[in-house]
Amino acid sequence: MFVARRLVLAHFWVAFVAFLGAIFLGEWQMFMRSPLSAWINNPEHYYRSVTAHGTVMAYVLPTLVAMGFGYAISELALKRPLIGLRWAWTGFWLVIVGTAMAAITVALGKASVLYTFYPPMIASPFYYLGVVLVVVGSWIWVALMSINLRAWRKENPGATVPLAMYGNLAGAYLWAWTSVGAAVEVLVLILPASLGLTDTINAGLARVFFSWTLHAIVYFWLMPAYIAFYSIVPRAIGGRLYSDTMGRVAFALFLVFSMPIGIHHLFADPQVGAGFKFVHAAMTAMVSVPTLLTVFTIVASVEIAGRLRGGKGMLGWIKALPWDNPMMLAVTFAFIMLGFGGAGGIINMSYQLNETVHNTQWVTGHFHLIFAGAIVIMYFMIAYDLWPQLMRCGSMPAGLMRTQLWLWFVGMMVLTMPWHWVGILGMPRRMAYYDYSHPELQAQAWTVTASTLGGLLLVISAVLFVYILARARRTHEAPVPYTFSEPIHMPARTPVALNTFAVWVTMMIALTLVNYGWPIVQLASLEQASVPVIPIGGR
Amino acid sequence: MSAVAEAAEQRWAIIVAAIIAVLIAMMVVTGLHWAAMPPSRVETVDVKTLHLKGEFVESNLGTALESDGKVVVRVLAQQYSFQPQCLVVPEGMPVTFRGTSSDAIHGFSIGKSNANTMMIPGFVATFTTTFRTAGEHLMPCHEYCGIGHEAMWARVQVVPQQEFLARIGQEKRLSCVRR
Ligand SMILES: [Cu+2]
Numbered sequence A: 001m002f003v004a005r006r007l008v009l010a011h012f013w014v015a016f017v018a019f020l021g022a023i024f025l026g027e028w029q030m031f032m033r034s035p036l037s038a039w040i041n042n043p044e045h046y047y048r049s050v051t052a053h054g055t056v057m058a059y060v061l062p063t064l065v066a067m068g069f070g071y072a073i074s075e076l077a078l079k080r081p082l083i084g085l086r087w088a089w090t091g092f093w094l095v096i097v098g099t100a101m102a103a104i105t106v107a108l109g110k111a112s113v114l115y116t117f118y119p120p121m122i123a124s125p126f127y128y129l130g131v132v133l134v135v136v137g138s139w140i141w142v143a144l145m146s147i148n149l150r151a152w153r154k155e156n157p158g159a160t161v162p163l164a165m166y167g168n169l170a171g172a173y174l175w176a177w178t179s180v181g182a183a184v185e186v187l188v189l190i191l192p193a194s195l196g197l198t199d200t201i202n203a204g205l206a207r208v209f210f211s212w213t214l215h216a217i218v219y220f221w222l223m224p225a226y227i228a229f230y231s232i233v234p235r236a237i238g239g240r241l242y243s244d245t246m247g248r249v250a251f252a253l254f255l256v257f258s259m260p261i262g263i264h265h266l267f268a269d270p271q272v273g274a275g276f277k278f279v280h281a282a283m284t285a286m287v288s289v290p291t292l293l294t295v296f297t298i299v300a301s302v303e304i305a306g307r308l309r310g311g312k313g314m315l316g317w318i319k320a321l322p323w324d325n326p327m328m329l330a331v332t333f334a335f336i337m338l339g340f341g342g343a344g345g346i347i348n349m350s351y352q353l354n355e356t357v358h359n360t361q362w363v364t365g366h367f368h369l370i371f372a373g374a375i376v377i378m379y380f381m382i383a384y385d386l387w388p389q390l391m392r393c394g395s396m397p398a399g400l401m402r403t404q405l406w407l408w409f410v411g412m413m414v415l416t417m418p419w420h421w422v423g424i425l426g427m428p429r430r431m432a433y434y435d436y437s438h439p440e441l442q443a444q445a446w447t448v449t450a451s452t453l454g455g456l457l458l459v460i461s462a463v464l465f466v467y468i469l470a471r472a473r474r475t476h477e478a479p480v481p482y483t484f485s486e487p488i489h490m491p492a493r494t495p496v497a498l499n500t501f502a503v504w505v506t507m508m509i510a511l512t513l514v515n516y517g518w519p520i521v522q523l524a525s526l527e528q529a530s531v532p533v534i535p536i537g538g539r
Numbered sequence B: 001m002s003a004v005a006e007a008a009e010q011r012w013a014i015i016v017a018a019i020i021a022v023l024i025a026m027m028v029v030t031g032l033h034w035a036a037m038p039p040s041r042v043e044t045v046d047v048k049t050l051h052l053k054g055e056f057v058e059s060n061l062g063t064a065l066e067s068d069g070k071v072v073v074r075v076l077a078q079q080y081s082f083q084p085q086c087l088v089v090p091e092g093m094p095v096t097f098r099g100t101s102s103d104a105i106h107g108f109s110i111g112k113s114n115a116n117t118m119m120i121p122g123f124v125a126t127f128t129t130t131f132r133t134a135g136e137h138l139m140p141c142h143e144y145c146g147i148g149h150e151a152m153w154a155r156v157q158v159v160p161q162q163e164f165l166a167r168i169g170q171e172k173r174l175s176c177v178r179r
């Protein structure tokens, strides 16, 4: 790496330290509401904790990982020093200041509104301003990624953008546009109320704006993991990438389809009509296409690795895979969790089935399996893979890494499977405690204990992860030059559409306007929909 | 090798392109169809006068047998209870719930049934379902609505049709709240 080494390290360290803190909060929440603990005497502490856990895990961790990884990709894939280093540090500090501001406000109990905000409850303005700073910091990153790619293009006219950088930019543009929904919600609707400029808020409209962000943000979280699937995994397990084109198609499709579908989070809401719910439900099916392409391509790439290592026959290549390689283990775990999570997702997205699980523990189980499971396990691998470059520390301890990954996988399954089960039985989420003396809830008590134990494994795994990163020491040898996966054959020319973003970004914006424009205009013009705000924590 | 891979990629690309084409056609058709008219069944209600007039005044809450024979249950959610806290519904008859919130966003779901909707202040949520067997269900608020959220549980009694019709004959609005 040229100039971004310390920058990337700073992003990763803050991300993972915040992650470690938030995971302890998560486990404390599970313990407090399980039969292992007495009733919490102040439920407000519980919701403070949920707000902090969600804010860090949903906004701080993925944003910093995407930013840090993005800067690393820019230098490693484009093979030129990062342009705008000083701006990048500015963005980093904005994220830090924003995180600190939000964290302090939450800790003081002045913002227990959960990371999903839920107006008409209104928290202290410092909480929202903190979140806004995090997002503004990330917008600087978006601009820098675009500028760096443009500079590279000028030097390499007509050349094919490296796949990792293509995915990186897709993630950046996706984030820039999807964050607009929550930004409008906060700046136009929530902050005026929080600052006391108005006493009413249109809660239904606010939810629609938030849903604009809420679905696609998941794909922003997911992008680093998918970039790793395509451009790190095949190389790390000694294989080849089956198809470079498939990767580009998948990234482009994420841009187009992850945006105009967010109303599927509002299936049970009264402020959106059945028509738009149906349109969003139908389009949600589409967003599984890029994931199906990815599963196909990555499994094919892994098969190549197995065959290159001498595996023969229909299934012989599986035995020949490098199972002692942490990357092999991680990608397997990620796909298993993605498989279960994806099956659950199909249930969520079908308008009818959704009714049985909406807002139950099922949903918590679902997104923990996808995000904390499949995606975060790849964040670990990204850090492990880049660490020798960043720390100049030689190779990483494979045995410890395998232990850490196994703990994460088993812990996540033990945490989420009981959640899915009781969700079907109707157990609501985000409860500070359950009254286990009620016979109906007593029968479900064991599942909460099980999830608490799963959470304990996750805490141990997270501590081990940070320990592995922290024990790395600088050695005197120069790091092995970093490489991305080689495709098995590189097409002589990449189609222009798959080397640029204009078409996809245009489609993304157009589809969003079509799918959100009318509901927003409709809701904004409803007079009675503005309701009194409910200040939380004395603002 | 490269020819094989190229053919595979091409097949995938064609499938993807076809799906996109179908999708956009569907988008245009459904978009035109629905955008031309207001979203169906979005009903608003004025939170400020909720307690004073209209269908959510206290005396009108609970289960009603409307003149057209339909069973309608009106529920109000507020921090941190439902009104009424105990609902009575018949077994084997379609039941329509109409609910709203007078303050924060609340959630409405009934035990293991599929009855599940958000209660958002300013809007009327409706949900129709049929309970197949008699018995009692828990009815928790499933959306975070403030620090008393975890204490917000109501009950639903599903009673045999005969019993339900007999009981509702005597009262204008039925509930099982102990008085
Ligand atoms: Cu979603």
Ligand SMILES: [Cu+2]
Residues within 6 Å of the ligand: B077, B078, B079, B080, B105, B106, B107, B141, B142, B143, B144, B145, B149, B152
């Ligand atoms: Cu509630």
